[in-house]
Amino acid sequence: MDSRAPSAQGLPQRLWPGADGQHGAGEQRLLGGLAAAQTLARVVRPCYGPYGRQKLLVTARGDTVLTGYAAAILGALELEHPAARLLRDAALGQAERSGDGVAFVVLLAEALLAQAEHLLLAGLPRAQLRAAYAAAAAEALDLLPALAFRALGPLEDPSWALHSAMNTHALSHADHLARLVAHACWEAREPDGGFRPERVGVCALRGGHARDSLLLPGLVLAATPCGQVAAVPSGARVGLFACTFGPASPKAPATARLSSPLDLASFRVGSEQLVEKQVAQLAAADVNVAVVWGEVEERALAHADHYGVMVIQVKSRRELVYLSEVLDTPLMPHLVAPPELGRCAKVYALDLGEALAVVFEWESQGTPALTLVLRGATPAGLRGAVQAAYHGIDAYCQLCQDPRLLPGAGATELALAQMLADKGARLQAPDGPALLAFAHALRSVPATLAENAGLVVAKVMAEASAAHQAGNFFIGVGVEGIINVYQAGVWDTLIAKAQGIRAVADVALQLVTIDEIVVAKKSPTPQEDLNPNPKKAKKRLSAVGAKKSPLTNK
Template sequence: MDSGAPSPQELPQRLWPGPSGSAAEEKHLLSSLAAAHTLARIIRPCYGPHGLQKLLVTAKGETVFTGYATAILGALDLEHPAARLLRDAALSQAQHSGDGVAFVVLLAEALLAQAERLLQAGLPRAQLREAYAAATAETLALLPLLAVRSLGPLEDPFWALHSVMNTHTLSHAEYLTKLVAQACWSAKELDGTFRPEQVGVCVVQGGQLEDSCLLPGLAVRGTPRGQVTMVQRGARVALFDCAFGPACPKAPSKARLSSPTDLLRFRTGSDILIERQVAQLAAAGVNVAVVRGDIEEKSLSQADKYGIMVIEVKSLRELVFLSEVLGTPLMPHLVAPQEPGKCQQVYPQELGEGLAVVFQWEPAGTPALTLVLRGATKEGLRGAEQAVYHGIDAFSQLCQDPRLLPGAGAAEMALAKLLADKGSALEGPTGPALLAFAQALRSLPAALAENAGLAVSAGMADMTASHQAGHCLAGVGPEGVINVAQEGVWDALATKARGLRTAAEVVLQLATVDEIVLAKDSPARQQDSDPHPRRAKDRASPVGRNK
């Protein structure tokens, strides 16, 4: 055994207050750390309610004004495999929880930076992975101890959703939060369960955000086509993600006519197919067809003949949403579903400068509500729509787990104190790993303070002193340290726990990578000009002839 290698008991002394200047200038031992630093540097200014926004130019050339980490990460074209792994993990957090994307990126970057320090202090990679896994389990076990409030089953969820929706891109956050809370509360089942698809969101440009409202039923952006513009009672809906007509309307065909009678009776095969398909829809009881695709004029005239209302929509997301609410599948061909969706009536309604189609049920059995968002600009509507989806996802999480953590960085600081106290008393690699997790968690309130325009060192010193004194509700505010309970800033425990677990899993994967090897495609082999390879093989070699 190398006598110069530090023992695990010496690691805390080697690590804190930090490595020497020469060690900091050495090449990164973790090949993924530089990529994580770059990704975090992009996301960090957008973190928190006082974060900044970015002008994002997408791959299609569109300019998007946004401060949401989900939109930024989704538009980035990344080449580094570690950056792609971290990006995909953060986006999975958005898919499952709807929030916490920036939290995952920043925490993973901070944990990787602390892992680098442990490696520089001499901790082997195998022991680092074991210590980080133990620290992750300890962190997740301590997190529920910090839950200080819960959303009651009969309680108005406004106060729990306000801090989630009060983002730096949203104006009139209080009014919009009231609408989301009312919609979620009305759509909740009697047994307390809640499905996010029960609350629809329809974005209509024009007006102001305070003109937003709730509509009974489900409203989608669409245009009625043909003569039938509404169904007042007994609507039976079929959804088609295909053209309303023949699959290949311009396919070449050849007709054989042998007599003048054949010419008089001649009709193309596509006309016969269209009439047969629309007749089958009418025979199945379908009187509303929602189509995402081209609508042929001949098919539309047949639909008018059978009294079928045809609605043209552009958004696949709204079509999928309709499928979930109505309980009928998306049909890839013009064939009637086995069980069409049912509602009371379907009618168009003008909303601002746009037109929407409303699917309405009986008042006692309305399975969905629609929050109609109004706004003057696309950027403002995009931010409001994202905030609404955050609120709906947060309510869904709270219906499953109603526990709440103190927000504004208070939970991270309190958790860091618990981990630091426990890590200082432990021997072996687990102690430094707990201290590393504590340091990484403290970087998140520091980012909030920096984005709020505060002096980071002074603000962190005040927060540390408050938590050392036992004030676990001390968080970062716009002017300094605040009491998060008095300000009403809360985080969902389930979302925070999932974000911690996701960030730790990414770090455990990247901590054991010592080198990134890029395997490129080899150039195509040159083909022999002779079409008969056996004959070419049997030929005498020109080198042999020269011998």
């Protein structure tokens, strides 16, 4: 028996490479988590930055999506490695809190783990490494506010600050889109100066050009009005139905026994009367707008026109759920009046040339004030514009909480790396090497920007590092080389950057403490549990079969 194999049967399976003794002990303890982080970083690294590339993502359902956003890519991956899941959850949590920063978390965490492996192999104890990494992360967070050289004024146009957050990938007419988002956020502010992101809606309508995007009052949905009633000018009372607008099962086989033409005629009359009764009950309950996710039957639509009910057919259940949250009315699985109707000032259809939309307008302050209607020729272009718009809305929400801005384009990472390296060079182990490792990991972020821009990474990093050593903290990475981010107007919000560093520090400290990854042994099936040894079970069956029954002939 191999001496390297576990001595006892049924031990959990070790997942880290090197369990066969080919690597050092320190590498064994960390390589499992590092390999998972390197795999995720390899996937999202080409997509990082405004000049990142895109990927054709084939989802588990077989759909093909063209995207360059790390959140969409990581969210679609079916991961089995526990360390990879831990890192993905941390990155997606960053996206939920700040709207972006998924690739930043993955790349910086992978670089920190790689540096941690070097420190472990150099002989630094794991407990000291974890404490030193925690101190380095705290030092970086303490230094971060000192790099905020600009802030958004309370009465200042925010379009210049939102442009950097929205231009994370190359967009057509990014300036026009940034101005629209800035105007929508400015108009949707609360009277006290606060801002709630849900007050700005985003609607994507295929067709037209990106410069045809516009702002409309109220909530706009890419829905279709079905009947002759195309508007409710005042006092709209809305019911939401996740079912067919018509009979409950129009295509179900009839169970009635029809023995004559009169029976058939009476059956048809009864079915039509049932449909009319359902629509009449909706009208009696003061429903004058019915939003449906399902088929719309012609007979039911004719009765709706008779009673003056506007029927709107939405394209997805997500839109219906969003309307339910905004209108504070439940989704009805059947065509019956809801217990509480949704109310708004007016509902009307709007023809935008190549697409139809439905507009819901309110008069109260707690509802969506404006909707950004995005136009585009392709689904991929519209998807990128929608994600960029949401990034801009989230960035404005962060600026309302803290208006301070940091230099973008990797300048903040380079400045932090320079300050941490200067301090780490003066300290002894373990804090000194940990600060130097943290600085080295931070430099990997602008290096990725240079790589994705097609530049010579070594040359760009040497020039940028020399500028930061000279005290110029505004030097970052652009499309042609180093740039002055203050002059170029490239900024990051302080809240998002601080949250990203905290997320990276948390996940790195968790993965550093893992010495091995184990998987519990698969539970045996009932048959295997009853017969643990098939050979013995077969012998027992043979012995029983060899005995003659007293009922058989001798």
